[in-house]
Amino acid sequence: MLTGIACTLLSAAGLGISLLVAKRRRYAAAMRLAAVSLVPVGLAMTGILRLIINMTFNPVAWAGVGVLGFAVLLFLSARLADRGGRGQPAAEPAATAGPAVTAKGASTPALPATGRKGAQAAGGGGAADDFSDIEAILKKHGI
Structure with a gap:
């Protein structure tokens, strides 16, 4: 409940600033600012914000992020090792x-x-x- 109110206030402040920017006839910047300002409300309304907050304070979730990062490193290092074996030509004895x-x-x-x-x-x-x-x-x- 409190996070929803905070996100709404943050979005309202961002939309107010984007109106001030639009008055200066900088419409593209105002549109970008309005788009960014609507993100907190959208996150709060979909429930993703609650998921992010729960994950932030959960050590098991951070361990899962570490395991996923380790899996990505293993995958990339396997690709580098595979590429390194094919890229080097065999030495010729005549050379x-x-x-x-x-x-x-x-x-x-x-x-x-x-x-x-x-x-x-x-x-x-x-x-x-x-x-x-x-x-x-x-x-x-x-x-």
Whole structure:
């Protein structure tokens, strides 16, 4: 009962102020102020205000709000964890060996990049074999 009277007085004061604002020919501001002024009466008439007041002083209701907040945090963190796994590409082993020789207009490397140790371990003569392969590719493409 007391909350209904307080809400009615608050709304009446807000509507009075909105009339003063309307006299200054600021009609849009007056309409917004009148709309906000009617909210307390609407809340009191629908009974939502009583629900809000009862929830404010009820520790079990606040525990429920905490549980709901925790559920939202779990949901959002699961989405972030799911997005983090898909967004990172797998590391390619050729990328760690060094730069690769790419033919003109090719999307993939023509020759895999190997260092001197890789060429010698494969049984080649070292850097001379690497350059002969590169020369052959360049001649093939007319360079």
